[in-house]
Structure formats: C-alpha cells, structure tokens
Amino acid sequence: MENIQEYLESGILELYVYGALPEAEREEVTRVLREYPELRQEVEQIEEALQELSGAAAPYDPQDVLISLKKKIRQRPERTPEFSKKKNISAILGWAASIILLIGLFMMYDANTELNERLTEMEQEQADLETQIVEAREDSEKTEQLLRALRSRNIEKIPLQGQDFAPEAYATAYWNKAQNITYIDAQDLPAPPPGMVYQVWSLKLDPLTPSSIGLLEDFEGNSKRIFIVDNSYDSEAFGITLEPAGGSETPTLEKLMVLGTVTIT
C-alpha cells in the first residue's frame, strides 16, 4: 500500500462496515485489512461508533430476551450434528450420483464398443458384398463374351469323347478357325490329381502329329470350366491328356482323357 492515509480518507472502510460495497471491492478490502493492522484498528473503531449509535436507537437494552432465546435454541435439534448429518446425506447422495454416473458411463462405453463392433462387422459385410457384385459383374461379362463367341457363325463344335483311361469323361472344343481361337468346355472332366495338369493337343491324323495348344491351368479356380486356347493349326482332331504340372513336349497317350475328330466339310 503506497498511501495508507489516502486509503483511510477515501471512506471505503466505513462502507465496508456498512456492508454497502460490491462483492469484488469488499473482498479487496478484506485482503488489505489482513495486511495492515492500522487499517484493522480503524475498522474496529468505525464499528464501535456505529454500534454505539444504533445501540442508542434501541428503546431498551434487550438482555432479558436472551433467556427465551436460549430456551428456543435448546428446543431445536442439535445444530452441529444436524449439520454433519446433512453433510453425510449430501455426501452419500454425491457418492451415489457418482457411482450411478460411473455405471452409466460404463454402460454407454459398453454399448458404444458393441455398436462400433457391429459397425465394423457391417462395413466388412458391405465390402464383401461389393466384391461379390464386382465378381458377379465380371462373371456375367465373361459369360456374355463366351456366349457371343459360341454363337459366332464361324465356330465349329467338336465333341471330345472319353477314352479307355477315362471312359466317363467328356469335353467339347469350339473352334473359331477365323480367329485361331479354340474354347474348351471341360465341364465333364474330373479335377486333375495334385501335381498334374490337363494339356490340349491339336492333331494331324496322317501321319499322327500332335501339337500342344495349351494347358487347362487353374482348373479348380475356373468355375465354368471353359478355357480359351490359341490354335493356329489346321487341326483334324483335338485330344486332352493328363500331364505333369507344366505340361509335356509330347502327349502321354496312356493318359488320354478325351478325343474327337473335326468333321470334314
């Protein structure tokens, strides 16, 4: 405080005792009073003077009232325990509220986790469905292409019959001579044993000259069992043999699955 005298003369302490100051100012004065004993003394003297003045305004000294007042105080339930009881109840309520809140939060957390899991699941499901749609679309495109190819005017259908090695087997070759493409429908061929692959041969009959025109790779993965192979040969017959993976130079005739000759037109 730079000037205690100035502070005194401002008249703020009188207003402080009256209770006429706004809260912020009142708190400020309380703070200042703690620091300066001379200001505290001043406040006490102001208070004394005011007590004297209002005491003089009392019609009489009300000391007798104290007797009935004390009776009333005793009649009332004990104040201090009542206070602590209140405190306890509010503390219990507070705890209860906290616990309920906590349980609520846990439940919400749980529900939220569950929802998140459901959401992830559904997102996965959606992704799967989208993949399926794409696959189906690709599939249908392929089928359409195939259909168009097989309906082509230039195509020649050659049935390939099962041979001694596999009498039940059957296949069809669709040969587009103009485009040098042959489609092999292998629907009635059994899946090749592990480590083996079907090899397609174009044959000249006189003399018998086989030429490899391709392997039916990924037999299991091709759900329609329709394979496309290049064929630039002037084929007279088509044969399919079972060969070790990777194919062979010449056909293993003992393992000839199907065979069919091109109809001479």
Add this chain to the structure above:
Amino acid sequence: MQQDFLINQLQEGNEKAFEKIYQLYSKSIFGVIFTILKDEELAEEVLQDVFLKVWEKAPTYEASKGRFFTWILNIARNASIDQLRSKTYKDRQKNVEDETFVDVIESPHQLTDSTEAIGLQKYIKLLEPLCRSIIDLLFFKGYTQQESAKVLEMPLGTLKTRNRMCIKKLRASIR
C-alpha cells in the same frame, strides 16, 4: 473489536459463546431493527428471529466476506424489511417507510417511555442533516453505495468522503 475466538466457538455450536455474542451485539442490532420497524414488540420478535438465525447460520459466516457485525447487520436489516412488508405489520402500523432513524426520538410515544432515546438525541444534535440522511441510508436501511449516491444525488466519491466525515464526528463524540 472482532472476537475471532468467540465467533469460532459460536460456529462450533458453543452456547456460552452465543451468550457472549448476544451481549456484544444485541443492543445495537435491536436499535437497527427498531429504527426500521418503530414498534417495540415487533422489533423484539424480529430480534429473537435474527439471533436464532445467527445461531443456526453461524457456520456459514466467512471472515473473508466481511465483518461479523456486518453479517448480523445484514440478517437484521433483511428480517426487518421482510417484517415491514408482511401483512401483520401493515395491519397494525401506519406508513413509516419514508422516515429516518431521527424519527425514533421525534415520535412522542417513544420520547415518553424511552430513556435510551436521550442518548440518541445527543448524536442527532451532533450530526448535520446530510450526515443523518447518509447514515440512515447506508447504515440503518442497508442501501448500497450506488443506491445511496443516487438517492442523495451526489457522486460516489463525495458520498464516501462525506460519510467518513460524519462518522469521524460520531467517533469524536464517543471518545
């Protein structure tokens, strides 16, 4: 003097402390209540209510918020004003709201049976009319500094310094 220990004991629920507090503050508080109500019987009832509140609410008093005397003063002024607005009061009293503490001794009824009023008369004679108005508003009626400045039509700074001069005079006469 602020009896910190006494207040502490009162807050703990000590009846002896309450007795002592009553002895210290009851007369001046009674004076404030009576100045507002101008009715001995009612003022005594309100005084009882005020000190019951002091007993019950003592734990809520905080020294950081002001003097203990100011705290009781506020309770007393509020209780008196509540009483003033009550039906009981309106039924038995004439309109006294515009009067100041000066009227306490000016009322003929009070002059005849109150010996204490002579003491008050001493102070009233001592104070000039403006001082009486200022003290009446700020102290007895519990107006805020802004409200008082507005009623008296003077700047806040002037109100503060004038009030200080009035209280100084009062203090000088008590010494």
